[in-house]
Amino acid sequence: xxxxxxxxxxxxxxxxxxxxxxxxxxxxxxxxxxxxxxxxxxxxxxxxxxxxxxxxxxxxxxxxxxxxxxxxxxxxxxxxxxxxxxxxxxxxxxxxxxxxxxxxxxxxxxxxxxxxxxxxxxxxxxxxxxxxxxxxxxxxxxxxxxxxxxxxxxxxxxxxxxxxxxxxxxxxxxxxxxxxxxxxxxxxxxxxxxxxxxxxxxxxxxxxxxxxxxxxxxxxxxxxxxxxxxxxxxxxxxxxxxxxxxxxxxxxxxxxxxxxxxxxxxxxxxxxxxxxxxxxxxxxxxxxxxxxxxxxxxxxxxxxxxxxxxxxxxxxxxxxxxxxxxxx
Amino acid sequence: xxxxxxxxxxxxxxxxxxxxxxxxxxxxxxxxxxxxxxxxxxxxxxxxxxxxxxxxxxxxxxxxxxxxxxxxxxxxxxxxxxxxxxxxxxxxxxxxxxxxxxxxxxxxxxxxxxxxxxxxxxxxxxxxxxxxxxxxxxxxxxxxxxxxxxxxxxxxxxxxxxxxxxxxxxxxxxxxxxxxxxxxxxxxxxxxxxxxxxxxxxxxxxxxxxxxxxxxxxxxxxxxxxxxxxxxxxxxxxxxxxxxxxxxxxxxxxxxxxxxxxxxxxxxxxxxxxxxxxxxxxxxxxxxxxxxxxxxxxxxxxxxxxxxxxxxxxxxxxxxxxxxxxxxxxxxxxxxxxxxxxxxxxxxxxxx
Ligand SMILES: Nc1ncnc2c1ncn2[C@@H]1O[C@H](COP(=O)(O)OP(=O)(O)O)[C@@H](O)[C@H]1O
Ligand code: SF4
Ligand SMILES: [Mg+2]
Numbered sequence: 001x002x003x004x005x006x007x008x009x010x011x012x013x014x015x016x017x018x019x020x021x022x023x024x025x026x027x028x029x030x031x032x033x034x035x036x037x038x039x040x041x042x043x044x045x046x047x048x049x050x051x052x053x054x055x056x057x058x059x060x061x062x063x064x065x066x067x068x069x070x071x072x073x074x075x076x077x078x079x080x081x082x083x084x085x086x087x088x089x090x091x092x093x094x095x096x097x098x099x100x101x102x103x104x105x106x107x108x109x110x111x112x113x114x115x116x117x118x119x120x121x122x123x124x125x126x127x128x129x130x131x132x133x134x135x136x137x138x139x140x141x142x143x144x145x146x147x148x149x150x151x152x153x154x155x156x157x158x159x160x161x162x163x164x165x166x167x168x169x170x171x172x173x174x175x176x177x178x179x180x181x182x183x184x185x186x187x188x189x190x191x192x193x194x195x196x197x198x199x200x201x202x203x204x205x206x207x208x209x210x211x212x213x214x215x216x217x218x219x220x221x222x223x224x225x226x227x228x229x230x231x232x233x234x235x236x237x238x239x240x241x242x243x244x245x246x247x248x249x250x251x252x253x254x255x256x257x258x259x260x261x262x263x264x265x266x267x268x269x270x271x272x273x274x275x276x277x278x279x280x281x282x283x284x285x286x287x288x289x290x291x292x293x294x295x296x297x298x299x300x301x302x303x304x305x306x307x308x309x310x311x312x313x314x315x316x317x318x319x320x321x322x323x324x325x326x327x328x
Numbered sequence: 329x330x331x332x333x334x335x336x337x338x339x340x341x342x343x344x345x346x347x348x349x350x351x352x353x354x355x356x357x358x359x360x361x362x363x364x365x366x367x368x369x370x371x372x373x374x375x376x377x378x379x380x381x382x383x384x385x386x387x388x389x390x391x392x393x394x395x396x397x398x399x400x401x402x403x404x405x406x407x408x409x410x411x412x413x414x415x416x417x418x419x420x421x422x423x424x425x426x427x428x429x430x431x432x433x434x435x436x437x438x439x440x441x442x443x444x445x446x447x448x449x450x451x452x453x454x455x456x457x458x459x460x461x462x463x464x465x466x467x468x469x470x471x472x473x474x475x476x477x478x479x480x481x482x483x484x485x486x487x488x489x490x491x492x493x494x495x496x497x498x499x500x501x502x503x504x505x506x507x508x509x510x511x512x513x514x515x516x517x518x519x520x521x522x523x524x525x526x527x528x529x530x531x532x533x534x535x536x537x538x539x540x541x542x543x544x545x546x547x548x549x550x551x552x553x554x555x556x557x558x559x560x561x562x563x564x565x566x567x568x569x570x571x572x573x574x575x576x577x578x579x580x581x582x583x584x585x586x587x588x589x590x591x592x593x594x595x596x597x598x599x600x601x602x603x604x605x606x607x608x609x610x611x612x613x614x615x616x617x618x619x620x621x622x623x624x625x626x627x628x629x630x631x632x633x634x635x636x637x638x639x640x641x642x643x644x645x646x647x648x649x650x651x652x653x654x655x656x657x658x659x660x661x662x663x664x665x666x667x668x669x670x671x672x673x674x675x676x677x678x679x680x
Binding site for chain 2: 230231232236247248321322
C-alpha cells in the first residue's frame with residue numbers, strides 16, 4: 001500500500017510541472033497582454049498612455065522576457081517563497097487575494113459535497129432496494145427536477161423566498177455589519193443563515209445526479225450472485241445491503257470524489273456570481289477577462305494542483321476500499 | 329417462530345420434504361410455471377442428484393427451499409419442511425423471505441453453493457471475513473475464534489496455505505480455489521443440508537473431479553446431506569445416492585442411482601442417458617440428441633410436457649392427460665407407459 005502511494009505520488013510530480021507550464025502558456029496565448037488591456041481600459045475612460053509608456057511598463061513588468069524566463073520567475077517564486085506574484089489589476093499580491101476565497105470555497109464545496117453524499121447515498125440505496133415503490137418514483141421526479149433546473153435559477157428562487165417570506169437578507173456570506181467584523185459567535189450564526197442557500201443549491205444539483213448513479217449502481221450490484229450468497233448466509237436485508245452491494249456501488253463515487261474538488265470549485269461560478277459569494281469562481285472569471293496573468297495563472301495552477309491531488313486522493317481511497325485495484 | 333408441530337409428521341430419517349411445490353412468474357408474454365408441482369425428499373446424510381436441462385426449474389426449486397426466490401416470483405402452493413439435526417422442525421414454505429426464522433436456517437442448517445465461483449463471493453472482502461461473518465452470526469464466536477474457525481474450515485476444504493489464504497480476496501484465487509472457499513463458507517456452521525447448484529459447471533474437468541471428491545469426503549466426515557443440482561448426468565453418477573430428473577418444472581423420474589442408469593422408466597431420462605458421451609465408445613461418433621427443442625416456458629405442451637419430443641408418445645393420451653406419479657418400489661416415473669419399461673428391462677444397459 002505504501003509503495004502504491006509512493007508510486008502514485010511520484011507520478012504526480014511531472015504531471016504538476018507539465019500542467020503549471022501549460023497553464024502559464026495558455027494565459028499568454030490571447031493576443032495582447034496585460035498592458036494592452038490596461039491601455040484599452042484607460043482609453044475607455046478617456047485617458048490614454050503613449051506607446052513609449054506602454055513599452056516601459058512592459059519592460060518593468062518583465063513582459064518582454066522569453067516565456068521560459070517568465071515562467072521560471074513565476075513558478076520559482078511560488079515554490080520557493082510562496083509568492084504568487086502581483087495581481088496587475090488589483091495592484092495587490094495574488095496571495096492576499098486568493099487565500100481567503102480559497103478557504104471559503106473549499107469550505108462551501110466540501111460541506112455541499114458532504115450534504116450531497118448524505119442525501120444521495122441513502123436515497124439511492126432506498127430507491128434501488130424498493131424499486132418502483134411510490135418513494136422511488138418520487139425521488140426519480142426530484143432527480144429530474146434537480147438536474148433540469150439550472151443551479152442559478154434555483155439560487156434565485158431560494159433568494160426570493162428567503163427575502164420575501166423569511167425576511168432575511170440573502171446574497172453574500174455575511175450581513176454588512178459582520179462583513180469586516182472579527183470572528184464572533186454572532187458572526188458564525190450570521191454566516192450559517194447565509195450559507196444554507198448555496199449549500200442547498202449546490203447539494204440538490206449534485207445529489208440529483210448522484211441519486212440516479214447510486215440507484216443504477218445498486219441495481220447492478222443487487223443482481224450479482226455474491227448478494228445472494230450473502231443472503232444465503234442468514235444475514236438480514238439491512239446487513240446484506242449495507243455491507244456488500246453498497247460497498248461495491250460506492251466505488252465509482254470514491255473514484256470521483258477527488259475530481260469533484262476542482263469541479264465544485266470552478267463549476268459553481270454562475271451560482272456564486274448570482275449569490276454574490278466571495279468564492280474563487282467570480283474572481284477567476286474577472287482575472288481571465290482582464291488578462292491579469294499572475295492572478296489567473298495562480299488560479300489555474302491551484303485548480304490543477306487540486307485536480308492532481310484530488311485524483312491522487314481518489315486513487316488511494318479506492319485502492320484502500322477495493323482490493324481488486326490495490327493488487328492489480 | 330416458524331417451527332410448528334406437524335400433524336402428519338415426517339419419517340424419522342427424513343431431513344427435507346417438498347410436497348407439490350409451485351412457483352410461477354407472471355410475465356408480459358404469459359405465465360411461466362417454473363416449478364409446477366415438485367415433490368421430493370432428502371434423507372439424513374444422503375445425496376440427492378437433481379438433473380435436468382437448463383430452464384427446467386432446478387434452481388428456482390432450490391431457491392424456494394432457501395426462501396430466496398426472485399421478487400417477481402409467486403408461490404402458488406406446496407409445502408417445504410425441514411428437520412435438521414437439532415430436531416427442530418421448520419415449515420419453510422410458511423416463512424417469509426426476510427423472517428427471523430428463515431435467517432436462522434440459512435447458512436446455519438442449510439448451506440448453499442452456487443454455480444459461479446467467480447462472482448458468488450464478495451469482491452471487496454477477504455474470504456476469511458466472509459466466513460467469519462457467518463460463524464459469528466450463527467455461532468456467536470468471538471472475532472479471534474471465528475478467525476481460527478475460518479482457517480480450520482479452509483484446511484478442511486484442502487485449501488493450500490489456509491493460514492495465509494484466509495486473508496486473500498477472491499480475485500487472487502483460481503476458480504477451483506474460489507469454489508473451495510465457497511464450500512468452506514457453506515459448511516461453516518455444520519449444516520445438516522448442503523444445496524449445491526451446479527457447483528462444478530463453471531470449472532474445468534480436472535478441477536470438477538477434485539471438487540466432487542471433496543464434497544464426497546465432507547459428506548461422510550460431517551454427515552450432512554447434499555442436494556446436488558446439475559445438468560450433467562456423468563457427474564451425478566459419481567456422487568448421488570438417488571436421482572430426480574426434472575423437465576419443464578416437473579420431476580419426471582426419481583430413483584436410486586443404479587436404477588436411473590440401468591433401468592430408467594421415463595423416455596426423457598432414457599434420451600438424456602443416450603446423449604452422454606461414453607469414453608472410448610462414442611469417440612468420433614455423433615451422439616443421438618433428443619429430437620426437437622425445449623419448448624419455451626410460456627407454451628408448455630398439454631398432457632405430458634415431453635410428448636412433442638418423445639419417440640414413445642401415444643397420441644390421444646400423452647398430449648391430453650398429465651401422467652400421474654407411477655411407483656415401482658422406490659422408483660417413480662411420470663409416464664403413462666412406464667409399465668412397459670418395467671417389464672422389458674433395458675436390453676442394452678445404459679452406461680455410466
Ligand atoms: N426472475 C425470473 N423471472 C422470470 N422467469 C424466471 C426468473 N427466474 C427463472 N425464471 C424462469 O424459470 C424457469 C426455471 O428457471 P431455473 O430454475 O433457473 O432453471 P434451471 O433448471 O436451469 O436452474 C426458466 O424458464 C426461467 O426462464
Ligand atoms: S407420457 Fe407419453 S409423451 Fe410423456 S414420456 Fe411417457 S410416453 Fe412419452
Ligand atoms: Mg440453474
